[in-house]
Amino acid sequence: MLKHMLLCLGLAATAYSFGQGKEKLTTPPQPSSDSAKPTKKGGWPLADKTKGSKKSDGLFTLYQDTATGGVQLYIKKDQLGKEYIYQSFSLNGPTSLFLNQSMHRANFVFKVQKVFDKLEFSRVNTSFYYDPANPVSKTKDVDKPEAIFLAEKIAGEDSTGYLVNADGLFISEKLDPIRPVSVPSFFSIPSFGLGSLNPSKSKYQAVRSFPSNTDIIVDLAYDNPSAFIQGGADITDARYVRVRMQHSFIEMPQNDFKPRRDDPRVGYFGQQVNDQTSISATPYRDIINRWNLKKKDPSAALSEPVEPIVFWIENTTPQAYRKTIMEAGLKWNKAFEQAGFKNAIVMKEMPDTATWDPADLRYNVIRWVSSANPPYGAIGPSFTNPKTGQILGADITIEWYSGSATPIFDELVNGKTTAATNTLNFPGMDMSETALCTMASELKGQLMTGMTVLDVEGSENEISEMHKQFLTYLIMHEMGHTLGLNHNMKSSQMWSPKEINNKELTQKWGLIGSVMDYPAINISLDRKKQGDYYTTLAGPYDLWAIEYGYTEFKEDETEGLKMILDRSNDPKLAFGNDGDDMRAPGKGMDPRVNVNDLTSDAIGYAEDRFQLVNNLMGKLLQKYTKEGQSFAELRSRYSALQSQRFNMISAISRYVGGVYVDRSFPEQKSTTKPFTPVPVATQKRAIQVLNKYVFAPNAYKADAPLYAYLQPQRRGFNQASAGDDYKVTAVVLSNQLNGALAHILHPATLQRITNSCLYGNTYSVADVLNDLTTGIFAADLKANVNVHRQYLQTAYVKGLTSMIDSRMSLYDDVARAAGLNALRKIKTQLQTAVSPNEETKAHRASLLFMINNALENK
Numbered sequence: 001m002l003k004h005m006l007l008c009l010g011l012a013a014t015a016y017s018f019g020q021g022k023e024k025l026t027t028p029p030q031p032s033s034d035s036a037k038p039t040k041k042g043g044w045p046l047a048d049k050t051k052g053s054k055k056s057d058g059l060f061t062l063y064q065d066t067a068t069g070g071v072q073l074y075i076k077k078d079q080l081g082k083e084y085i086y087q088s089f090s091l092n093g094p095t096s097l098f099l100n101q102s103m104h105r106a107n108f109v110f111k112v113q114k115v116f117d118k119l120e121f122s123r124v125n126t127s128f129y130y131d132p133a134n135p136v137s138k139t140k141d142v143d144k145p146e147a148i149f150l151a152e153k154i155a156g157e158d159s160t161g162y163l164v165n166a167d168g169l170f171i172s173e174k175l176d177p178i179r180p181v182s183v184p185s186f187f188s189i190p191s192f193g194l195g196s197l198n199p200s201k202s203k204y205q206a207v208r209s210f211p212s213n214t215d216i217i218v219d220l221a222y223d224n225p226s227a228f229i230q231g232g233a234d235i236t237d238a239r240y241v242r243v244r245m246q247h248s249f250i251e252m253p254q255n256d257f258k259p260r261r262d263d264p265r266v267g268y269f270g271q272q273v274n275d276q277t278s279i280s281a282t283p284y285r286d287i288i289n290r291w292n293l294k295k296k297d298p299s300a301a302l303s304e305p306v307e308p309i310v311f312w313i314e315n316t317t318p319q320a321y322r323k324t325i326m327e328a329g330l331k332w333n334k335a336f337e338q339a340g341f342k343n344a345i346v347m348k349e350m351p352d353t354a355t356w357d358p359a360d361l362r363y364n365v366i367r368w369v370s371s372a373n374p375p376y377g378a379i380g381p382s383f384t385n386p387k388t389g390q391i392l393g394a395d396i397t398i399e400w401y402s403g404s405a406t407p408i409f410d411e412l413v414n415g416k417t418t419a420a421t422n423t424l425n426f427p428g429m430d431m432s433e434t435a436l437c438t439m440a441s442e443l444k445g446q447l448m449t450g451m452t453v454l455d456v457e458g459s460e461n462e463i464s465e466m467h468k469q470f471l472t473y474l475i476m477h478e479m480g481h482t483l484g485l486n487h488n489m490k491s492s493q494m495w496s497p498k499e500i501n502n503k504e505l506t507q508k509w510g511l512i513g514s515v516m517d518y519p520a521i522n523i524s525l526d527r528k529k530q531g532d533y534y535t536t537l538a539g540p541y542d543l544w545a546i547e548y549g550y551t552e553f554k555e556d557e558t559e560g561l562k563m564i565l566d567r568s569n570d571p572k573l574a575f576g577n578d579g580d581d582m583r584a585p586g587k588g589m590d591p592r593v594n595v596n597d598l599t600s601d602a603i604g605y606a607e608d609r610f611q612l613v614n615n616l617m618g619k620l621l622q623k624y625t626k627e628g629q630s631f632a633e634l635r636s637r638y639s640a641l642q643s644q645r646f647n648m649i650s651a652i653s654r655y656v657g658g659v660y661v662d663r664s665f666p667e668q669k670s671t672t673k674p675f676t677p678v679p680v681a682t683q684k685r686a687i688q689v690l691n692k693y694v695f696a697p698n699a700y701k702a703d704a705p706l707y708a709y710l711q712p713q714r715r716g717f718n719q720a721s722a723g724d725d726y727k728v729t730a731v732v733l734s735n736q737l738n739g740a741l742a743h744i745l746h747p748a749t750l751q752r753i754t755n756s757c758l759y760g761n762t763y764s765v766a767d768v769l770n771d772l773t774t775g776i777f778a779a780d781l782k783a784n785v786n787v788h789r790q791y792l793q794t795a796y797v798k799g800l801t802s803m804i805d806s807r808m809s810l811y812d813d814v815a816r817a818a819g820l821n822a823l824r825k826i827k828t829q830l831q832t833a834v835s836p837n838e839e840t841k842a843h844r845a846s847l848l849f850m851i852n853n854a855l856e857n858k
Contacts, residue, residue, distance in 0.1 A: 045156065045158070046074075046156045046157070046158050046163055048156075049072070049155055049156035049163055050063045050072065050156070050163070052065060052066055052067060053065050053066065053072065054066055054207075056207055056208060056209040057209060058208075058209025058210045058211055058213070058214055059084075059209060059210065059211060059212060059213055059214045059249060059250075059251050060073060060074065060075065060079075060209060060214040060249055061073075061074035061076075061161075061209065062074070062166070062207050062209050062214065062216075063163070064204065064207050069203055069204055070165070070167050071165075071166040071167060071170065071204060071207060071216070072155065072156075072163050072164065072165055072166055073163070073164055073165075073166035073169070074161055074162070074163050075112050075119060075161050075162050075163075075164070076160055076161040077160055077161050077162070078160075079112065079161070080111075080112055080113060080114055081111055081112075081113060082111060082112075082252070083109050083110070083111050083124055083252050083387075084109070084110055084111065084249050084250060084251060084252055085107070085108075085109055085110075085249070085250040085251075085252060085385055085386070085392075086106065086107070086108050086109070086110050086175060086247070086248070086249060086250070087104070087105075087106070087107050087248045087250060087383045088104075088105040088106045088107075088175060088176040088245060088246065088247055088248070089102075089103065089104055089105060089245070089246040089248070090103040090105060090178075090243065090244070090245055090246075091217065091244040091245065091246055091359075092242075092243070092244040093241070093242075093243035093244065093245075094192060094194070094231060094232075094234060094235060094241065094243075095232070095234055095371050095372060095373045096191070096192050096231065096232060096373065097179075097192070097194070099178070099243050100371050101369055101371070101397065102367070102369070102379060102381070102395060102397035103379075103381075104381040104382075104383055105176050106175065106176040107383055107384065107386060108123050108124070108126075108386060109123070109124040109126055109252075109386055109387060110122060110123050110124060110149075111124055114154075114162065115151070117153055117154055118151050118152060118153050118154060119151070119152055119154060119162060119164050120148050120150070120151045121148065121149055121150040121151075121152075121169065122146055122147055122148045122149065123147040123149060125144050125147075126271065126273070126386045126387055127272065127273060127274060128140070128144070128273065128274050128275075128276050129273050129274065129275045129276065129277075129285045130275075130276050130277050131275070131277040131278075134277040136276065136277050137277060140276070149174045149175065150168060150169050150174050152164040152165060152166075152168060152169070153165075166216075167199070169247075170204070170216045170218050170247055171199050171202045171203075171204075171218060171220070172197070172199070173197060173220075175247055176245065176247070178194070178197075178220060178243060178245065179193070179194050179197075179222075191229060192227075192229045192230070192231040192232075192235065192238065193224060193227075193229065194222040194224060194241055194243070195222045195223050195224025195225075195227065195239075195241070196222065196223055196224070197220060197221070197222055198221045198222065198223045199221075201221035201223070201242075202218060202219060202220045202221045202242075203218070203219050203221075204216065204217070204218055204219075205217040205218060205219050205244060211251075212250065212251045213248055213249060213250045213251060213361060214248070214249040215246060215247070215248050215249075215361070216246070216247040216248075217244065217245070217246045217247075218244070218245055218246075218247070219242045219243070219244050220242065220243045220244075220245060221240070221241075221242050222240075222241045222242070222243065223239065223240060224238060224239055224240075224241070225239050227239050232372060232373040233372050233373065234371070234372030234373050248361070250392065252385065252387075253292075253385055253388075253390060253392070255292060257292045257385075257388055257390045258557075259287040259288075259388045259389050260287060260288050260290060260389070260549060260561075261285070261286065261287060261288070261561075262284075262286035262287060262288050263548070263561075263565055264663050265565055265568035265575060265663050265664070265665075266544070266545050266548050266549075266565070266568070266575060267485060267486045267487065267488055267516070267545065267575055267577045268288035268289060268290070268484045268485060268486060268545070268549060269288070269289045269382075269481075269484055269485075269486050270286055270287050270288040270289050270389055270484075271286065271287050271289070271384075271386055271387075271389050272284070272286050273285040273286055273287065287388065287389040288389055288484055288549055289382065289384050289389045289390075289391050289484040290389060290390070290391060290483070290484045290549045290550060291309050291390070291391045291483070291484075291550075292307075292390050292391075293305045293306075293307075293309070293336075293341055293344060293550055293552075294306045294307075294552070295340065295341065295552060298552065298554070300340075301340060302337060302340055302341070302342050303340065303341065303342060304341070304342050304343050304344075305341050305343075305344055308343060308344055308345065308346045309344060309345050309346070309364070309483075310346045310347075310348060310363075310364060311329055311345065311346070311347055311348070311364045311365065311366055311396075311479070312348050312349070312350045312358070312363050312364065312365045312366070313325055313326065313347065313348070313349045313350060313365075313366050314350050314358045314365045314366060314367040314368065315349075315350045315351065315352050315354070316367055316368045316369065317366065317367070317368040318368065321368075321471060322349060324468055324471050324472055324475075325347075325366060325471070325475050326347045326349070327472070328471070328472040328473075328475035328476050328479070328536075329345055329347045329366070329475060329476075329479055330345060330347055331472075331476060331536075331537055331538060332344075332345045332476065332479060332480075332483065332538060332546075333345050334537070334538055334543065335538045335542050335543045335545075335546035335547075336546055336550060338543045338544075338546065338547045339546050339547045339549070339550040339551045339552075340550075340551055340552060341550065344550075345479075350365070361393055364393060364394045364395060364482070365395050365396070366395075366396040366398070366475070367395065367396070367397050367398070368397075368398050368400060369397055369398070369399060369400065370399065370400035371399060377398075377399050377444055378396065378397065378398040378399060378474055378477075378478050379396070379397050379478065379481075380394070380395075380396045380477070380478030380479060380480070380481035380482045381394065381395060381481070381482070382394035382395075382481070382482045382484070389484075391482075391483075391484060394482035395482075396475070396478045396479060396482060398474070398475075398478075445640060445643050445644075446519075446520060446521035446596070446644075447466070447467070447470050447521060448636075448637070448640040449521060449523065449640050449641060449643075449644050450466050450521045450523050450533055451463055451466065451467075452616065452620075452637050452640060452641065453523055453612070453616065454466065455623065456616060456619045456620070456623050457527065465533075466533045466534075469532060469533045469534040469536050470533070470534055472534070472536045473515060473534040473535055473536060476515040476536075476537075476538065477515050477516060480515055480516050480542065481516075483546070483549075484549055485516050485542070485545055485546075485549075486516070486577050486578070487516050487517070487518070487577045487578050487581075488513070488514040488516040488517055488541055488545075488574075488575050488576065488577060489517055489518065489576050489577060489578065489580070489581040489593045489594055489595055490513075490517075490574040490575055490576035490580075490590070490592050490593045491512045491513030491514035491516070491517045491539060491541050491574060491575070492512045492513075492517050492519040492520070492594075492597055492598050492599070492602075493513075493574060493592050493597075493599065493600045493602070494509070494510075494512055494513040494539070494540075494571070494572055494574070494600070495511075495512075495599055495600065496599060496600050496601065497599045497600075497601050497604055497605055497608075499599075500522060500531060500598065500599050500605075501522070501524050501529050501530060501531030501532075502531060503531050503532060506531055506532045506535070507532065507536075507537075509539065509540060509572070510535040510536075510537050510538070510539035510540070511531075511532045511534060511535035511536075512535050512539060512598070513539045513540050513541040513542075513572050513573065513574060514538075514539045514540075514541035514542050514545075514575075515535055515537075515538060515539060515542055516541075516542065517595075518595035518596060519534075519535075519595075519596070519597070519598050520596045520597055520598040520605070520609070520647065520648075520651075521533055521534065522534070522598060523609075523612060524608075525608040525609075525611055525612050539572075540570075540572035540573055541572065541573050541574070541575060544564070544567065544573050545575075547564055548561065548564045548565065551564070565665075566667075566668055568663070568664060568668070569662070569664045569668055569670045574592070575663075576590060576592070576593030576661070577593075580593040580661065581593045581594055581595065582594045582650075582654040582658075582743075583595055583650070585738075585742040585743040585746045585749075586743060586746030586747065586748035586749050587748070588654070589658065589659040589661055589675075589752065590658065590659060590660055590661040591651075591654035591655045591658035591678065592660065593661070594650075594651050594654060595647075595651075596647035596648070596650070596651055597651040602651050602652060602655075603652045603655060603682070603685055603686055603689055606648035606649075606651055606652045606689065607689050607693065609644060609648045610645065610648060610689075610693040613641045613644055613645055614702040615702075616641060617638075617641070617702035617703050617705075617706065618702060618705070620634060620637055620638060620641075620706060621634065621705060621706055621709060624637055625709070630711065630712075630713040631709050631710065631711040631712075631713075632711070632712055632713040634706070634709055634710065635710045635711065635712055635726060638703075638706055638710055638726075639731075642731055642735070645693075645694075645735055645739075646734070646735050646738075646739045649690065649694055649735055649736075649739035649740050650739045650740075650743070652686045652689055652690065653686065653690060653739065653740040653743050653744055654743060655678050655682055655683055655685075655686040656678075656683050656686050656687060656743075656744050656749070656753075656768060657678075657683070657744065657749040657750070657752050657753040657756070657768070658677075658678040658683070659675050659676065659677050659678065659752065659756055659761075660672070660675070660676040660677075660678060661674065661675060662674050662675075662676070675756075675759065676760065677756040677759065677760045677761035678761075680761070680762045680763040683763045683768075684763065684771065687768070687771045687772060687775065688771075688775075690740050690775065691771075691772075691774070691775030691776075694735060694736055694739070694740060695736060695775045695776050695792060696775070696779060697779050697780050697783075697785075697786055697788075697789055699788070700732055700788055703728075707726065707728055710725070710726035710728075711724060711725075711726075712724055729787055729788065729791055732788050732791070733788075733791045733792065733795060736788075736791075736792050736795070737792075737795050741772075741795065741796060741799060744768065744772065745799045745800075745803065747810040747811050747812070747815065750765050750768075750811065750812070750814075750815040750818075751812055751815070753765050753768065754812065754814045754815070764814075764818070765814055765815050765818040766817070766818040766821055766822075768818075769800075769818050769819065769821070769822040770822065770825075772796070772822075773796075773822050773825060773826060776789075776792055776793055776796050777793060777826060777829055781829055781832075781833045781834070782833070782834045783834070783836065784835075784836050784837050784839070784840045785839075785840045785843055785844070790839075790843045793843070793847060794843075794846070794847065794850075797823070797826065797847050797850055797851060798850065800819045800822055800823050800826075800854075801819075801823065801850060801851070801853075801854035803815055803816060803818075803819030804816050804819045804820045804823065804854060805854070805857075820855075823851050823854060823855065824855075826847070826851065827848065827851045827852075827855075830844050830847055830848055830851075831848070
């Protein structure tokens with residue numbers, strides 16, 4: 001999922017102050033057109049300036065002109081210099097730009113100062129800490145340039161405050177730069193863009209002010225008369241697009257909330273703060289994001305909170321799913337009990353007769369939407385006080401396509417990839433925590449595979465149970481984000497292959513150690529031994545993480561937290577998040593921190609999945625050739641299974657050159673070192689599995705009978721310009737190249753192999769390339785080379801020639817030497833290979849041509 005984002009409109013007319021989903025109603029503000037009376041000492045009188053305006057009292061007072069719609073903002077003198085929280089939300093806009101409903105965007109602290117005849121609005125830098133007792137703290141404002149996002153001339157004044165025009169603040173991009181900035185790159189292709197903001201066509205949609213916050217909802221109009229890219233079906237006219245945004249000014253909470261320090265052994269979203277008066281090697285005062293839970297009875301070991309965290313199931317949610325969602329949310333209470341809280345989570349159902357708006361900031365909601373082209377499957381965002389990490393509100397949004405029980409066969413789900421995509425920078429969003437929770441869409445792909453297995457077997461009852469487990473896990477994962485937890489991609493390693501289908505274990509502890517992972521669906525190759533498909537309860541890690549984040553300590557908090565963290569090397573509490581994971585080629589180090597894997601033997605589990613997919617291929621044609629429908633479902637089911645192969649290939653290839661990471665602190669006396677190279681036998685086994693199920697001449701033999709039937713359904717004139725046939729060779733090569741070789745041959749991976757040889761690794765780069773070369777060439781040196789192998793061998797040789805190219809400075813000398821050695825071996829083999837047909841002769845001649853050129857020009 002996304003810094004975590006919450007979608008809040010705050011449209012209700014009832015005033016309130018912040019709780020945790022629990023209403024705190026006060027007297028509703030009464031709109032008034034009365035002008036403030038100027039005092040004798042007042043400057044510009046307000047009466048004339050606000051005549052004909054509708055007044056909204058609250059945290060900040062707003063005046064909206066009833067004729068023009070323009071808004072003026074009244075700042076009280078005692079508000080000058082005070083700090084407030086700003087949070088923006090996109091409410092409606094192009095999904096391709098992450099401007100659709102439920103996206104939380106900018107979150108920062110700001111203040112307003114009077115400078116002569118103007119008011120200055122400035123952003124507060126919260127990234128640093130200075131110990132007041134240290135004389136260096138006198139320099140806390142040095143070399144930190146001010147960020148003044150608006151300076152507006154005072155339009156009116158009375159004895160208590162100042163009036164300024166607010167259109168330049170809200171009908172603009174000063175608070176939140178809406179448009180993503182395209183980052184040029186070698187692989188960039190044009191993408192849909194908004195064009196330029198047109199203030200004259202923009203407008204206010206709602207203006208509301210309450211005691212604790214002020215919400216301004218605007219429709220910003222963008223013009224792009226020469227739009228080259230027309231966008232998706234959600235774009236009515238690419239030349240003219242309106243984006244609905246909410247600007248929320250929030251009162252800085254005045255409470256006894258105590259920030260809690262972050263720790264690398266447990267995973268919370270948080271705020272990074274550097275201690276500028278520390279000389280420590282790690283001068284960090286990072287804090288975690290968490291709710292302000294306080295016990296009603298501080299002396300009790302288990303107490304209800306003063307204010308629980310309340311979630312409402314929005315009435316957009318399908319009736320059939322509400323009970324499961326209710327039960328899933330309440331399952332988090334077990335984790336909070338370990339932290340000393342009873343009934344910390346309260347689940348409620350929004351009735352159809354409700355008069356409140358789900359976007360009201362008082363309500364944390366779980367909503368169901370159906371976007372035209374959703375960029376995510378589900379998100380669980382929250383917004384915070386950046387100075388303390390206190391979570392102020394949260395929402396969970398689930399896309400219909402990802403949460404439904406019936407598979408939706410579109411390109412979002414079936415794993416279609418493009419050759420190149422634009423790299424976009426969203427300046428209003430922290431993308432490290434915002435748009436990266438793709439769990440629902442990945443989970444949906446896994447679900448489609450499981451449903452295909454059960455559908456082929458005719459197990460309809462099991463399909464229902466599988467979906468219930470899927471939905472439970474999805475809700476718990478996203479709710480975990482709203483509680484502050486980030487991903488844990490290491491927890492899927494908790495059970496061995498023999499234990500994973502033992503329900504006595506999985507229904508007590510969970511199928512995996514944490515609901516915050518992205519696991520492969522648990523489908524047993526031996527269908528008689530099927531266990532749980534997904535985890536359906538907070539795992540050991542989740543209980544431990546909540547204990548760390550939410551336990552109240554009567555005495556020494558530091559010692560209490562240390563006792564909790566000392567348990568981090570318990571295997572059931574294993575943790576590794578997105579920063580550690582191995583999704584991108586060359587990234588990360590520890591192959592156990594990964595997505596779409598399962599069990600402590602991910603290689604063995606992947607091998608079973610390859611066999612399962614191959615077994616299914618022979619059954620698809622009969623099952624999905626149905627009267628009255630096209631072959632579109634067959635094509636989508638096939639694509640889902642191909643995605644399974646890609647996931648398994650990606651998971652096991654990361655063991656080659658991998659290094660196990662242990663983040664225990666010295667006092668924990670861990671039995672393993674911080675860095676331990678993956679054993680050579682495990683690395684070699686990974687390549688052996690790749691050679692057998694991915695690179696071998698017959699690796700895709702089971703698919704061949706399907707190729708002539710993989711036809712999409714025609715809609716009007718939507719046939720692809722390159723033809724509707726399934727691009728088999730491209731998909732298979734993507735599995736081989738993007739799934740495996742792109743990682744193994746990545747400069748970072750090869751460098752890591754060499755570096756780890758200095759502390760225990762015995763599998764050199766030359767050894768790795770030797771085993772790959774054998775797998776990619778040996779099997780057909782005396783026979784014809786089929787099409788898949790031709791593409792594979794060509795891609796491999798191109799990779800090696802790039803490696804020895806002196807212009808490719810990313811590769812070190814050891815890797816270049818190994819690449820040169822591999823190319824010379826391949827050349828020798830090709831010169832003596834038997835080529836029975838003309839196609840094979842041409843292929844090998846082309847390889848020799850490339851190798852000779854590379855050797856001559858290196």
